[in-house]
Every structure is written in structure tokens, then in C-alpha cells.
Amino acid sequence: MKIKAIAITILMLPIILPFSARGMTIEELPSHQTSKQWSVTIHEADKNGPNIRYSKMEPYHTYSMVIKNIGKNTPYVRVQAFRNELNSRTMFGLFAPVEPVQLQKRGKSFQFANFPVKDQATQIEIVITWKVKGSKKELKETFSF
Numbered sequence: 001m002k003i004k005a006i007a008i009t010i011l012m013l014p015i016i017l018p019f020s021a022r023g024m025t026i027e028e029l030p031s032h033q034t035s036k037q038w039s040v041t042i043h044e045a046d047k048n049g050p051n052i053r054y055s056k057m058e059p060y061h062t063y064s065m066v067i068k069n070i071g072k073n074t075p076y077v078r079v080q081a082f083r084n085e086l087n088s089r090t091m092f093g094l095f096a097p098v099e100p101v102q103l104q105k106r107g108k109s110f111q112f113a114n115f116p117v118k119d120q121a122t123q124i125e126i127v128i129t130w131k132v133k134g135s136k137k138e139l140k141e142t143f144s145f
Contacts, residue, residue, distance in 0.1 A: 033143045037071030040126050040143045045114035060116035067100075067128065068109035076131040076138075077103040079110070083121040091125060103130075
């Protein structure tokens with residue numbers, strides 16, 4: 001009787017505890033979000049593109065990002081990207097902050113060709129800060145994928 005109970009428990013374990021081989025929660029790409037000022041799209045990077053980044057030490061996914069100014073002209077724009085780390089509240093930067101001049105004008109876009117994201121990451125956060133013409137205060141929007 002004891003052996004039957006153990007055997008049933010072992011057989012039921014995969015049903016009770018589902019396993020997933022994929023870490024990212026971005027299931028459908030491209031993933032797109034908009035606000036009154038910005039449009040942000042993240043998609044898989046072109047695997048055959050020049051300057052593609054790969055890591056030999058840890059498994060990574062490589063993504064590409066397009067940001068478009070759909071709001072007002074602005075004299076200053078700064079873009080940062082972060083990913084989470086399992087079992088930590090700390091977010092890690094994916095690349096150095098960039099200040100794309102082309103995003104200062106309405107209708108213009110900026111593409112970050114590729115950036116690696118660790119497989120275990122479950123969230124990508126894009127932070128855009130900018131200033132409104134005639135104001136010294138910065139505005140900030142965060143897009144979470």
C-alpha cells in the first residue's frame with residue numbers, strides 16, 4: 001500500500017508542478033506599448049544583422065527596440081533599459097543611457113538594434129525621461145514588458 005502511494009505521488013508530480021523551459025514573459029513579439037508622448041516596440045533582433053551581440057557564458061535572448069516620438073517636440077530625451085533578476089528587487093541596466101537627438105522631434109524614431117537579455121529575466125523595463133520646451137522639470141514614463 002505504501003509503495004502504491006509513493007508511485008502515485010511520483011506520477012502526479014509533473015501534473016502538480018508544471019515546469020517551463022522559457023524564462024521570458026514576453027510571449028508574443030513584437031510587443032508594443034504607447035502613451036501620449038511615446039510609442040515603444042520590442043521585437044527579436046535580426047540574427048543575421050551586423051554587430052549582433054552574443055554571450056558565450058550565459059544564455060541570452062537578443063532583442064531590438066524602436067521608440068517613436070508621437071507627442072510634442074522636446075529639447076531633451078534620455079532612454080534607459082533594465083531587466084529584473086530572479087530573487088532580487090534590483091533591476092540591472094541593459095545598456096548605457098542614450099540621448100537620441102532624433103527623438104526630440106515629433107514623428108521621428110530611434111532604433112536600438114540589439115541588446116541581450118538574460119534568459120532568467122521575466123521583465124524588461126524601458127524608462128524614457130524628457131523635458132518640455134520652456135520647462136526645467138524632467139518628465140518620466142516607464143514601459144514594462
